[in-house]
Amino acid sequence: MVQKYSLNEESFVIKVTKRNFFYICIMENLNQCILFSGMSEEEIHKVIGQKLGIRTYKNGDKVISQGDDCNYLYILLEGEVSNSMSHVSGKNMYIESISAPGVLAPAILYAKINKFPVDVTAVGTVRILPIPRVEFTYMLQRTPKLLLNFLQMISDRGAFLSTKIRSLSFGTIKSRIAGYLLEIAAQHGSLEFKIKHTQQELANMFGVTRPALSKTIKEMIDEGLIESNQKSYIITNKRELYRLFRDKN
Numbered sequence: 349m350v351q352k353y354s355l356n357e358e359s360f361v362i363k364v365t366k367r368n369f370f371y372i373c374i375m376e377n378l379n380q381c382i383l384f385s386g387m388s389e390e391e392i393h394k395v396i397g398q399k400l401g402i403r404t405y406k407n408g409d410k411v412i413s414q415g416d417d418c419n420y421l422y423i424l425l426e427g428e429v430s431n432s433m434s435h436v437s438g439k440n441m442y443i444e445s446i447s448a449p450g451v452l453a454p455a456i457l458y459a460k461i462n463k464f465p466v467d468v469t470a471v472g473t474v475r476i477l478p479i480p481r482v483e484f485t486y487m488l489q490r491t492p493k494l495l496l497n498f499l500q501m502i503s504d505r506g507a508f509l510s511t512k513i514r515s516l517s518f519g520t521i522k523s524r525i526a527g528y529l530l531e532i533a534a535q536h537g538s539l540e541f542k543i544k545h546t547q548q549e550l551a552n553m554f555g556v557t558r559p560a561l562s563k564t565i566k567e568m569i570d571e572g573l574i575e576s577n578q579k580s581y582i583i584t585n586k587r588e589l590y591r592l593f594r595d596k597n
Contacts, residue, residue, distance in 0.1 A: 374402070374477070377425045381449035383497050395487050395494060402477055405470040412452065412468040418459070420478040422452040427474035430545070431466040432553055442528070442553020445471065447535055455502040457481055471544050519593075521564045524554050526593040529574065529583060539583040546579075 375392060378384050384392050402425065405411050412422070414434055424446060431443040443466055446452065456462050458481075479487075488495045519527070528550075533539055543550075551558040568574050573589050575582040583589055 374425060377449045378423070378477075381423060381451070382501060383423070383451055383454075384494070385497050387493055387497075391491075391493070395491055396479075402475050405474040405476070407470055407472050409470045409474075410467065411470055411474065411476065412464050412466075414464055414467045416464045418453060418456045418462040418464055419481050421454065421457055421481065421484045423477040423479065424448045424450045424452060425475045425477055428471040428544070429474060430469045430471050430553075432469070433466050441555045442550070444531070445535070448475075451501065452476075454498065455505050457484070521554065521556055521560060522568065523593050523595075525561075525564060525568065526573075526589045528554075529581060530586075530589060530593060532581075533583055533586075539586060540581070542580050544579070 375389055378392050378396065379387075379389055384395075387395075405427075411429055426448045428445055428447045429452065430445050433441045433443055452468060453464060453466070456464060488498060532541055532543060545553070547561055548558050551561040554561065565574075565576060569576055571588075573583070573585045573592070575584055
């Protein structure tokens with residue numbers, strides 16, 4: 349009897365410990381998310397609770413499809429996703445990459461036509477916390493700090509998308525690549541980094557052919573803007589690269 353009880357008790361303790369450790373890891377990620385900026389772990393705990401339905405995706409999985417209804421706020425807890433916009437012709441245009449911790453398309457959640465404007469694809473293993481819109485609305489109503497963070501977030505997104513649209517509409521291939529490399533460098537916090545996309549994937553993202561992309565990257569290397577070895581890049585002239593992106597010649 350004693351041995352059986354001891355084994356059961358040990359199993360119970362292990363189960364609880366694993367669950368608590370998992371919950372602690374999630375809370376640490378949420379604490380770094382801009383949506384919960386300035387909030388303590390205790391405040392986040394009160395807002396989120398412990399009913400966490402985490403969704404896991406593998407590399408290349410479609411997390412969200414363009415045109416899907418947006419009935420949840422999707423918080424990216426782990427990994428990275430790539431957002432691209434597809435056309436009926438079959439062409440894809442890269443919009444941006446989002447790394448955890450982050451929020452997917454927050455501005456669409458309360459739109460009158462709340463359809464996702466992009467395809468969201470997992471880059472590596474991805475874990476996402478979906479919060480139903482009704483529940484998130486209640487969170488905003490009872491937590492002023494969360495509401496302020498959310499308003500700031502969607503305002504920043506509006507400004508970002510305005511710049512992005514201008515870049516994609518008026519920029520050359522070279523300026524688009526410059527903007528992409530500067531964005532990835534900022535995410536890594538370093539001028540030396542690796543990208544996870546193949547050249548064909550990059551070509552699809554920018555809406556150009558692979559030969560045109562390869563030619564432009566070679567020109568940028570010859571001009572001393574960057575160095576490249578397969579998927580590894582080094583920005584060697586950040587000022588000129590930024591000017592190229594800004595001026596969009």
